[in-house]
Amino acid sequence: MSQTDSNHEELSFQDFVTNYLERGLVRKLNVINKFAVEAELVSGAVSLHGGQPVPKVVFTIGSIEYFEDELNKVQDRLNIPLNERIPVVYEERTSWLSYLMPILPTMLLIGGLYYLTTRRVQAPGGRGSGSGPFGFGKSTAKLFNQETDVKIKFKDVAGCDESKEEIMEFVKFLQDPQKYEKLGAKIPRGAILSGPPGTGKTLLAKATAGEAGVPFLSVSGSEFVEMFVGVGASRVRDLFKTAREMAPAIIFVDEIDAIGKERGGGKFGGGGNDEREATLNQLLVEMDGFSSSDHIVVIAGTNRPDVLDKALLRPGRFDRHISIDVPDVEGRKEIFKVHLAKLKLKAIEDININEKSIDFDKYQAMKDSKIENLAGRLAALTPGFAGADIANVCNEGALIAAREDSPSVETYHFEQAIERVIAGLEKKSRMLTLEEKKTVSYHEAGHAICGWYLEFADPLVKVSIIPRGQGALGYAQYLPKDQYLTSKEQYNHQMIMALGGRVSEELHFDTVTSGASDDFKKVTQMAQSMILKLGMSERLGKINYDEDSERTIHHLYSEETAQIIDEEVKRLIDEAYQKCHDLLSSKLDLVDKVAKELYKKEVLTREDMIRLCGPRPFPDRNDAFDKYIKGGEDPFKKRKPTDQV
Structure with missing residues (x-):
């Protein structure tokens, strides 16, 4: 038996009977939750330990039947009349945890879902997806403007001059719409940038963001597609709502074929994914909903313009179709000049070492001439290369030079990089008999x-x-x-x-x-x-x-x-x-x-x-070969000794 606090003490049933019940100190019994008994004592009752007054004592019981039987036996033995026997009250006491435990799993599930829906933090310069449990329907477009770190300009995009002119017309219209509207012209609704992969569609859009001076909202077509029904259409509505609030503005949708494929296409089944079609329908409605004073332009990029829905390409929606093809030799030369200017070239190092006395203008002219000759040679060596391939060649050339511990990048480094891109990596471990x-x-x-x-x-x-x-x-x-x-x-x-x-x-x-x-x-x-x-x-x-092998069953x-x-x-x-x-x-x-x-x-x-x-008995029909390879002067005379081993 031990005293737990100043108000009551715990003891066994036999101690309770001997020290309290038989001495007539018990006034009332409270049976709590069928396993414990709280006995209220008469005034003046003292504890068995220390003699301190206590108002109640507590003891446990095995079962109610046993407790009631023993209590009646004790009171019968003490000859207590029935009308004077100690009253017994039965109580059910519960804590707040007993109410919380049944609903705790449900509360944890709801809290986890709420956390997941509000945790989507927006990226720098972007709008994010909104907060609250309904944030999935918010647009995920990133916002760029003149205050953001968009450093790419039109001068950094080479090899597609005609496309730049088309895009620049949109930028000029948004910067000064009154110049065109006073003559009765209306702003074009949109433009499709199409072409093979790597030709610079997204790069041209980034340059547009850098040049525009107006808000530029960039979003990928795949971001409209979610596992939740109706999210795509909701995001399209939110995107255009935001653009109208920021007008004049440009919206760029990259890889629009993710949502813009032709509806009801194919000969197998009913017309495709309903959620994607709902997203496309909402896009069509939003582009038709422009008023002439909205001053919003939509630019879209895709590698597959042939699969786009005809309603998306009609005049009044995407008015301009800008095709960006693989550059010709002069276009490749201009692209090479952009990338070569960022590398440490052997010819430029030779100018710095051997001709320090020349003035700046003469040095710059010699530098430009060296880069011009090298860019022309490399352009002639890379027929059919797109802008991304050319950037890869320049980077591979620099990596090869670094692996050889070369202080600068030379011509044979670029030639090895071109061979690697065209024919693959040299397999030194593959020994032929x-x-x-x-x-x-x-x-x-x-x-x-x-x-x-x-x-x-x-x-x-x-x-x-x-x-x-x-x-x-x-x-x-x-x-x-x-x-x-x-x-x-x-x-x-x-x-x-x-x-x-x-x-x-x-x-x-x-x-x-x-x-x-x-x-x-x-x-x-x-x-x-x-x-x-x-x-x-x-x-x-x-x-x-x-x-079309994908859609044709029989010839x-x-x-x-x-x-x-x-x-x-x-x-x-x-x-x-x-x-x-x-x-x-x-x-x-x-x-x-x-x-x-x-x-x-x-x-x-x-x-x-x-x-x-x-000599070959026929004249070469490649003008670039005659100009840059056969008759042109090689700006780098040095050749790797093991190049032909």
Whole structure:
């Protein structure tokens, strides 16, 4: 038995009976929650320990039945009349925790959901997604204006001058709308920037944000798509509401094909995702809801303008369709100049070291001339490269120079970077046997000789038997010119050159290898394109049989036509093979000479081919090659000694 506080003490049932009940000190009994009894004592009752007055004592019981039975026995033994017996009261007492525990899991779940919906912190310069449990419907567009750190200007975007002019017209309209409105002109609603990946669509939009001087709201098309129904349409409404409050303003939606795909397209099923269509419908409504005084322009970027809904492209919504194509040689040159200006180049270092006495204007002119020459050379070496590819080449060149501990970046660093981008990483660990190396040498020599003696072949720059990429054991680098039309004869010469490797193997070895598998794929694709798309078959006529493989279940032509197509494709390939066989048979000594030299040195340049075979009998048709490679002055005379090992 122990005293717990000054108001009551705890004891056993026997102690309670002996010391309190039999002595007549108990006034009332309270049974609490069926396991404890609180006995209220008469005034003046004292504790068994210390003699201090106590108003009540507490003891526990095993069961109510046992307690009641023992209590009656004690009172019977004491001869207490029924009307004077101690009153017993039964109580149920509970704490606040007993009420909280049943609903605690539900409260934790609600609190977690509330935390998740309000935790989405907005990024610097952005509006965020709003607060509160309904913040999912708020726009996630980032806001840029003249006070933000958008450093990209139109001068930093090269190779797409016509597109910059189109975009700049929108910027000028928003900066001075009265100039156009006083003549009755209305602001164009929007513009679609389309083109292959890496051509600078998003970069052009960033430059627009840097030049505009008006609020610029940038958002990705995928940000309108959420797992919650109705969120996309709600975000579109909030985006345009914000733009109207900030007008004049520009909205840029990157990768708009995420929500703008054609509705009801395809032949399988009912028309696509309802949530995406609801988002697209809301976008159409918002763009139609502009008034002439809104002064809001919507610019969108996409790689796939062919899949966009026609309602999105009609006049009154996206009025302008701005196509950004892969740059030509002059465009690539301008892009290279932008990126080269940020690198530490060998030619510029030489000017600083050797000609410190020259004045600033002369130094700047010499610097610009060196960069101009190098940019032209690299532009000629990179046909078909987009802006992102060119930025990658410049960065790879600097990385290669850094790995070699070079104090500056030289020309051969960029040439290695171009080879890496075109043909893949050099596989130094892939060791060929002597027989395999000999086979690859004759294979690549066959390609090189065909290209050297075909009039419409592209200029050869380098041929190599160093393994690269995923499975290439050798490759030849050519420089096709920027052209928009290809003749039937040019296709035939390209097919002959592609078959040169297999034909060379047949002429010099008893058996052939699998090395020509990629060549056959290219030849087949060219032949099929000539027959199915370009109408270059006299037997089939001028018909286009091109099909969308994703949407077409059956061919659009008969079985008889399919047989004719197969025969025509085979005919073109067989004719190219025979011409290639005749050409290489007449040049067997040159094939052998080039293959042995290639086997020995592993890399042959154009100068090596001229030394072995003499000048090419046909003039080169690539003006950029004549200007920057063959006749141009190389600003960097130094060459890596191991470049041809």
